[in-house]
Amino acid sequence: MEVDHSVTDGQLNQMLKKHRRKRPRTAQIRQDLRKALEKAILAPKCTILPFFMKKNGVFSANLFFIVKQLNIPKVQSFLYLNTFALKSLNNRSKVFMIVGASDAKPEDLRIEFATKLRARIMDTIAYVDNLPLLCTPERLARRAAIFGRVVDVYLPPPRRISQKHAMLRGSLKVNHAGYGFIQFTTSQAVKRFCKRYIANSHLRRHGRKTRRKRIRAISKSQQTSQNAAEQENIEGGIAEEQAAAIAYQHELSGLESGLESDYEFTKKFKSVAFNLSNVSSSKDEINEISQTDIKMPTKKKKTRRKRAAIGEAFSLKVLFRGIQVFPYKAYRRLKKEYYRLKRHVRQSYTIEADIRTKAEESDTSLP
Known part of the structure; x- marks a missing residue:
């Protein structure tokens, strides 16, 4: 194959140059x-x-x-x-x-x-409670995006609380009130989101036990029985060792009382390690040793680095592991029930207070 040497480097670079993109990146x-x-x-x-x-x-x-x-x-x-x-x-x-x-x-x-x-716009909204302190709308949206396309995230601002001490003012800044609302494009995404964190809901704690819970309880009981059996075996072995030690002491009790015994004790010699550096030497020998002494290299002391201001890396799964999620309709129903119970308790307290005041007035009116 013949090579055309008449092509210059500039022309070769233009030939090898990539085609430039004309359409803008949008x-x-x-x-x-x-x-x-x-x-x-x-x-x-x-x-x-x-x-x-x-x-x-x-x-x-x-x-x-x-x-x-x-x-x-x-x-x-x-x-x-x-x-x-x-x-x-x-x-x-x-x-x-x-x-x-x-x-x-x-x-x-x-x-x-x-x-x-x-x-059905309300079916696409989920209520999220028990949010962590480090929660932000961006982090919550990234976590919720696993279950469906997120449209909007709203976190109500926290209530303003005046600190009693001046040192505590501004020490901890929280950007939310502990709860929020997430809107998805479909209602199926809300169901998936609620199903993932259904174990954290207090509404399910007193429900019927499912098959998985029964299997888990049976396996836990079997494990506890095995641990109890192993503990009994260990305690039995310890008791046998203690009994053998008591019997051995009983055999040697005659030596303490001064009685003769047929048992012969073998003499054991303790090994003593002598340190030659403690032996005194003459001044000439000391001078010779100091002249021929080789200094060992000393390690440089490591400088302690300052801790980074940024904390340890954590995943969003760990950050939001304790949240509670409900559909928006369930949230409205629970809110109405809460206010109804609150009014009922308040009315009961007012009735009790009226009864007490009437009883006190009747006691004071008596001669």
Whole structure:
């Protein structure tokens, strides 16, 4: 094969140069637009719903007009997307659909979604309680994303508590009140999320024992019986050793009383280790030893490093292992029951206080 030596290095570099990408990278912008539209459509208090027209079970509106209504600083970057990029959102979301011809202008595209999404909007919300102190909306959203697509996370701010001591002010900053709400795109994601943490729910503690719990209890009882048997064997062996030691002492008790015995004790010589360094030597020998002495290398003392300000790495699974999760409807029902019991207890206390005051008044009125 003949090689053309007339090609210069510059021409060779141009031939081997990779083809430069012409289409701009808009993956992150499209992802942000999808999240913004899903959050606006599935919000419990939807502000863009009046701009949609309802027809044949479908809400429809102009896409550019809806995007301009979003209160997001990235709105201008959303408007620069072309028709192909906007229609590619259909492959990323199952909540809405971008409708229009492939050669149409971006201003002429329309957005549509089914009306049944708004009918069961409360089924897509989960209530989360017993949140850890290090919980943030981002961490909770990353943990909940395992069970389904997360639309929004809301953590109520904590109540303001005035510290009695000035040293304690600002020592611990908590960004939530201990509970929060997570909204998914589907109700199946809420069921999966609740099923994962159903063991932490106090509502299940006094329920019927399942087959798995019975098997676990049986295996635990068998293990305790085996441990008890092993403990008895160990105690029996210790008792035998103690009995043998007592018998041996009884045989040697005659020696203490001064009686002669046929038992001959063998003399044991204790081995003594002599330290030659303690033996005194003459001054000449000491001088010779000091001249020929070889100094051993000493290890440098390690400098103690400061501990890093960042704590140990931990997983989100360990961080949220103690949370309690309920559907939003169950949360509303438990909340009503709690307030009903609270009113009942308050009324009972007021009745008891009235009875006591009447009894005291009757006692004072008597002569």
